[in-house]
Amino acid sequence: MAVIKANAYGHGICHVAKHSEFADAFAVARIEEALKLRASNVLKPILLLEGFNSPSDLQVLVTQNIQIVVHCEEQLLALEQAKLNMPIVVWLKIDSGMHRLGIHPNQYGDFITRLKACSNIAQPLYYMSHFSCADELDRSVTQNQLKLFLSLTHDCDGELSIAASAGLLAWKESYLDWVRPGLIMYGLSPFANSTGVDLGYRPVMTLKSLLISIRDIKTGDNVGYGEVWSSECYTKIGVVAIGYGDGYPRMTPAGTPVLLNGREVPIVGRVSMDMLTIDLGFSATDKVGDEVILWGQQLPVEKIARYIGTTAYELVSKLTSRVSMEYFK
Ligand SMILES: *Cc1c(COP(=O)(O)O)cnc(C)c1O
Numbered sequence: 001m002a003v004i005k006a007n008a009y010g011h012g013i014c015h016v017a018k019h020s021e022f023a024d025a026f027a028v029a030r031i032e033e034a035l036k037l038r039a040s041n042v043l044k045p046i047l048l049l050e051g052f053n054s055p056s057d058l059q060v061l062v063t064q065n066i067q068i069v070v071h072c073e074e075q076l077l078a079l080e081q082a083k084l085n086m087p088i089v090v091w092l093k094i095d096s097g098m099h100r101l102g103i104h105p106n107q108y109g110d111f112i113t114r115l116k117a118c119s120n121i122a123q124p125l126y127y128m129s130h131f132s133c134a135d136e137l138d139r140s141v142t143q144n145q146l147k148l149f150l151s152l153t154h155d156c157d158g159e160l161s162i163a164a165s166a167g168l169l170a171w172k173e174s175y176l177d178w179v180r181p182g183l184i185m186y187g188l189s190p191f192a193n194s195t196g197v198d199l200g201y202r203p204v205m206t207l208k209s210l211l212i213s214i215r216d217i218k219t220g221d222n223v224g225y226g227e228v229w230s231s232e233c234y235t236k237i238g239v240v241a242i243g244y245g246d247g248y249p250r251m252t253p254a255g256t257p258v259l260l261n262g263r264e265v266p267i268v269g270r271v272s273m274d275m276l277t278i279d280l281g282f283s284a285t286d287k288v289g290d291e292v293i294l295w296g297q298q299l300p301v302e303k304i305a306r307y308i309g310t311t312a313y314e315l316v317s318k319l320t321s322r323v324s325m326e327y328f329k
Pocket residue numbers: 003005049130163164165166180181182183184190
């Protein structure tokens with residue numbers, strides 16, 4: 001099940017769906033995402049990972065053949081009270097230790113009885129849970145979550161799913177019937193100490209822009225808003241046409257690299273809405289119009305995320321609609 005929520009982690013949801021022939025189903029987080037896929041003629045099963053928020057959405061979900069997660073009493077009650085013209089496919093989400101969504105293990109028996117008795121729900125049910133620390137290989141919590149999930153569902157008649165990217169890469173015993181990779185499909189690593197490139201994958205996304213201005217500055221000159229950075233030597237400053245209005249974080253610290261003409265060049269000064277500034281060095285020969293790579297195969301987004309104190313998940317999914325996308329085979 002290919003996870004393509006959040007605009008396919010910033011990669012373009014419809015395009016990714018159309019080029020994921022390997023996927024048996026898709027998963028998204030919002031009904032709008034699911035309906036957008038159906039509207040662009042995606043026919044495979046789609047699972048709404050958090051289920052429905054409003055009972056009035058149930059009829060359109062069933063009509064559009066969208067499967068739902070049921071993770072709480074409110075959703076179950078709404079299903080019991082609904083009048084649907086067709087049964088809907090339900091994934092029962094069990095909280096095996098993450099304590100975010102999912103029924104408590106001691107609600108399991110009651111939920112199963114009611115879900116099976118409900119004529120609005122297709123049978124057999126599907127069963128899922130989610131790991132909280134699958135990216136931490138030295139901890140026992142993942143195995144405990146898996147054990148709990150398997151012991152609850154041991155005599156159920158439906159298919160099971162618990163693994164996302166980190167489970168898929170690190171916990172073979174968690175594969176079960178369905179795996180739900182998101183990040184790794186885009187060639188990125190879910191682990192804090194590696195990149196997708198380290199793991200032998202190729203990042204799908206390259207984020208790039210252009211050098212739009214170059215100026216000489218003297219020792220002690222400030223650059224950018226707030227005068228938060230000043231040069232310790234005579235140097236050249238390059239201005240790159242990308243900023244937080246495109247999704248490149250404003251909190252990026254000085255020293256975070258970009259790639260320009262084959263070398264890493266540090267960002268200096270504050271990232272502004274439409275631009276950021278880089279220290280080219282005194283003897284630079286770069287020219288206005290040169291391509292600047294913010295991240296991609298040669299400069300992993302996981303590395304940039306470490307400078308900024310965030311994850312590749314956040315950086316790629318945060319790109320705004322102002323960034324234009326080009327696709328290559
Ligand atoms: C986002 C999500 C995934 C995919 O997670 P990755 O770490 O990106 O592979 C899988 N399952 C659920 C429930 C999710 O919310």
